[in-house]
Structures are given as structure tokens and as C-alpha cells.
Amino acid sequence: VGANVYIGRLLGSSNVEKANRAFHSVLAIGLGISICCLIPAVLLRKELLGFLGAGGELYSLAEQYLIVVFCSAPVFIMYHILSVSVRTDGDPKLAASASAVVILTNLTLDILFMKVLNRGIIGASSSLCIAEGLGLIVLMSHFLKKQSLLRLGLVTPRMKELRNFVVNGFGVGSAYIFQGLVMLVFNMLLLLYGKEQGVLQVAVFGVIYTISMAPFAVFDGAGNALAVVTSIFAGERDSESMIAILRQGMKAAVIAGGIFGIICILFAKNLAGFFGLDLAAVPYAESAIRIF
Numbered sequence: 001v002g003a004n005v006y007i008g009r010l011l012g013s014s015n016v017e018k019a020n021r022a023f024h025s026v027l028a029i030g031l032g033i034s035i036c037c038l039i040p041a042v043l044l045r046k047e048l049l050g051f052l053g054a055g056g057e058l059y060s061l062a063e064q065y066l067i068v069v070f071c072s073a074p075v076f077i078m079y080h081i082l083s084v085s086v087r088t089d090g091d092p093k094l095a096a097s098a099s100a101v102v103i104l105t106n107l108t109l110d111i112l113f114m115k116v117l118n119r120g121i122i123g124a125s126s127s128l129c130i131a132e133g134l135g136l137i138v139l140m141s142h143f144l145k146k147q148s149l150l151r152l153g154l155v156t157p158r159m160k161e162l163r164n165f166v167v168n169g170f171g172v173g174s175a176y177i178f179q180g181l182v183m184l185v186f187n188m189l190l191l192l193y194g195k196e197q198g199v200l201q202v203a204v205f206g207v208i209y210t211i212s213m214a215p216f217a218v219f220d221g222a223g224n225a226l227a228v229v230t231s232i233f234a235g236e237r238d239s240e241s242m243i244a245i246l247r248q249g250m251k252a253a254v255i256a257g258g259i260f261g262i263i264c265i266l267f268a269k270n271l272a273g274f275f276g277l278d279l280a281a282v283p284y285a286e287s288a289i290r291i292f
Contacts, residue, residue, distance in 0.1 A: 002169015003029075003081075004088045005231040006161075007150075011088065012235020016149050023085060023150050025157040026165065030077045037073035061121045068125035072132070079132045082139040087225060088232075089150045091142050098138040106131035168231075183209065200278075204285045207275045208292055215260040222249055264289050 003026035010019035049062050069076075079102075086095045106127050113123025143152050190201040226249045233241045264271070272285035 001084055001227055002165040002167070004084045005168040005227050006164045007085070008088045008229075008231030009235040011149060012232040019149065020151055020153070021155060022161055022164075024153040024155040025161045026081060026085075027078075027152070028154045029157055029162075029165075030081045031074065031154070034074035034077045037070055037077075042071075064121050065125045068122065068129060072129035075129060075133050075136055079136040079139065082136065082142075085150060086139050086142045089142065089148055091145075091148070092225065094142050095139065098135040101138050102131045102135035105134050200281050201284070204281055204288060207272065207285050208288050210275070211264070211271060211289060212292060215257065218256050218260075219253055222252060264292060 003022060007019045007022050007026075010016075010022065045063060045066055049059055049066065079098075083095050083098060086092075086098075109127030109130060110124060113119040113127050117123060119126070140152075142148055143150070186205055187202055190205060226245060229245055230242050233239075233245070268286045268289040269282065271289055272282045275285075
């Protein structure tokens with residue numbers, strides 16, 4: 001997102017060559033991060049899972065999931081980079097189509113792999129990776145269009161570009177970092193001090209986290225889209241349009257937040273049961289969902 005805020009400003013000021021240079025730089029950074037993500041999956045998975053507190057039955061399940069997902073890290077990272085970049089390059093419909101492909105494919109393959117083929121956690125992780133791969137293919141079709149300003153390529157990033165990416169994306173990036181830390185700390189505390197109910201409590205927390213992804217996805221998607229559009233208006237020095245976009249985004253956030261809140265309060269028990277929790281876990285989850 002930080003890179004594409006910078007790219008959006010450059011495109012808004014009609015500096016297409018420099019925008020492509022920044023785009024190629026962020027692709028190279030994404031590729032480098034992808035390679036780094038493969039290391040824990042291949043060499044350090046035992047140490048990583050031990051640090052996270054996975055043991056017993058959880059260990060084998062977590063190991064399977066980690067290997068499949070981390071080995072697909074290049075697909076995940078490139079998909080999310082291109083999703084924002086395609087929006088920045090004036091094709092939000094294609095980015096939305098790619099997102100729809102990922103969601104529908106993931107749901108369909110989850111049912112096929114887990115319900116029909118009984119593939120368990122391997123099926124769940126595989127369906128996610130395949131879905132992201134198909135979404136990536138959809139996004140890459142953008143660069144075959146004549147009207148696209150950005151072109152695929154790789155260059156060695158410059159320090160000035162890295163600084164711009166970090167400064168512009170710190171707000172979004174730090175949110176993800178803190179979110180990851182919260183997940184890590186909560187899971188470890190629940191496993192360490194939950195005694196015989198530790199696994200149950202982790203399951204309930206997982207349900208809460210999954211439910212929270214629905215409003216988070218709406219607000220995060222809206223925020224990312226606003227950041228890119230605003231950056232283009234900033235490049236054009238169009239402050240009036242920037243304020244209008246901000247007002248629209250705030251209205252949408254308030255309405256969406258209210259709807260999600262009402263659903264969680266009124267249908268907490270139904271949401272808990274939907275995720276297949278044991279009857280003993282439903283009261284815990286019901287209260288937690290309402291608080292959320």
C-alpha cells in the first residue's frame with residue numbers, strides 16, 4: 001500500500017516512467033520477502049512451531065498448514081501487491097473480480113477437499129493457495145491491456161524508494177504487525193495457562209478472529225482504496241476531491257460498522273454454531289462474539 005500511494009502520486013502528476021520504476025522496485029521487494037518466507041517453512045518449522053506453543057495433536061496439524069502456506073508465499077505476496085497496483089492503475093473492477101475469484105474458489109475447494117475428499121488441514125491450506133494463485137492470474141491479465149500504464153518488471157530498489165514505501169505505508173503496515181503480535185501473544189497465553197481447556201479457548205479465539213476478518217476486510221479494503229485514490233488526487237493537487245472521497249469513506253465505514261455490530265449482537269449463538277464448535281464451547285464463544 002505504501003508503494004502504491006507513492007506510485008499513485010507519480011501517476012497523478014503524469015510521471016509514468018518513475019511510477020513504473022517504483023512498481024518494479026516493489027515487485028522485487030515482494031519477491032525477496034517471498035524467498036525469506038520459505039526459510040522457516042523448510043528449515044526452521046520445528047523451532048517456529050515450538051515457539052508458538054504448538055504441541056501434541058496441534059503440532060502435526062500446524063506443521064502441515066505451515067508448510068503448504070509458507071511454500072506458497074510468493075503467490076500470496078505477489079497477489080496482494082498486484083491487487084493494490086491494479087487499482088492504482090485505474091482498474092478497480094478487475095481487482096474486485098480477482099478478489100471474488102479468490103473467495104469463491106476458496107469456499108468451493110474447502111467444501112471439496114474437506115467435506116468430500118476428507119483432506120483435513122491439508123485441504124484447507126491447499127484450497128487457499130490455489131484460490132490465491134487463480135486470483136493472481138486474473139490480476140496479471142491487466143498488464144496485457146493497452147490502456148494500462150504500469151508494466152511488469154524487476155529492478156533493484158533504491159534507498160529513497162524504500163524510504164517512501166515505508167513512510168507512506170507505515171500506518172497500514174504497523175496495523176498488521178500489531179495484529180500479528182496480538183494473535184501470537186493470545187494464542188500462547190491461552191495454550192500455556194488455559195490448562196485442560198487451552199485448545200478449546202484457542203478454538204474460540206480463532207472463531208472470534210475469523211469473524212473479525214469480515215469487518216476488517218471491508219474497512220481495510222476501503223482504506224486501501226481511499227489511500228490510492230487520494231494519492232492520485234494529491235498528485236493532481238485536487239484537495240476538493242480528496243475531502244469528498246474522505247467523507248464518502250467515513251459514511252460507508254459508519255454504516256458497515258453498525259450493520260456488523262447488530263449482526264454480532266443478535267446472532268452471536270448462530271455464528272458460534274456455524275463454525276462447528278462443541279456445545280460446551282458455544283457459551284464461551286457467544287459471550288466473546290457479543291463483546292467483540
